[in-house]
Amino acid sequence: MPLTFNPLPKKMKTQILVICRHEAILQTIVRLINNNPDWNGTGAVTDGEAITAFETQHFKLVLLGSGISPESDEKLRGYFTTKNPEILIVQHYGGGSGLLSAEIYGALG
Numbered sequence: 094m095p096l097t098f099n100p101l102p103k104k105m106k107t108q109i110l111v112i113c114r115h116e117a118i119l120q121t122i123v124r125l126i127n128n129n130p131d132w133n134g135t136g137a138v139t140d141g142e143a144i145t146a147f148e149t150q151h152f153k154l155v156l157l158g159s160g161i162s163p164e165s166d167e168k169l170r171g172y173f174t175t176k177n178p179e180i181l182i183v184q185h186y187g188g189g190s191g192l193l194s195a196e197i198y199g200a201l202g
Contacts, residue, residue, distance in 0.1 A: 106133040107201065110152045111185075112143045112169065114160025118187075122158055125190045132197070140165050147173060154181040154200055 109126055111134050113119035119136045126134030135150065137143035147155075155173055157166060173180050181200045185193060 104131065106131055107154065108150060108152045109134045109154045109156055109197065110143060110146055110150075111136045111156045111158060112138075112140075112161060113158030113185075114138060115158075118159055122156070122185065122193065125193055126156075126197070128190075129194070140169060143169060144172060147176065152177075152180065154183060154197065156183050156185050156197070158185045159187065 109132055111119060111122050111126065113122060113136070116138055119138060123134040123136040126132050135146050135152075137146050143155075146152075155169075157169070161169070170182055173182060183196050183200045185196055
């Protein structure tokens with residue numbers, strides 16, 4: 094009987110949804126997230142884009158960036174936690190890649 098090699102399964106990347114009203118800032122945040130080999134960032138500018146992405150992908154974490162009104166923040170948080178009570182939601186306050194990584198690592202434990 095021939096021996097077969099069964100490699101260990103590849104570690105799945107943590108899927109992160111980033112919502113930010115400023116396109117240039119959003120692109121920077123997603124790029125910084127994607128620089129980490131364990132993370133995969135998907136960006137959304139509008140509530141509709143964020144909800145569509147959330148319905149079609151399995152996210153572990155939602156990162157709320159700049160420019161989101163209190164009404165949209167409440168709407169999005171309510172929607173995400175209703176659809177997935179286990180979802181982690183983090184408010185990103187800016188401050189560079191070190192703070193961004195600390196916020197994400199802090200949420201992921």
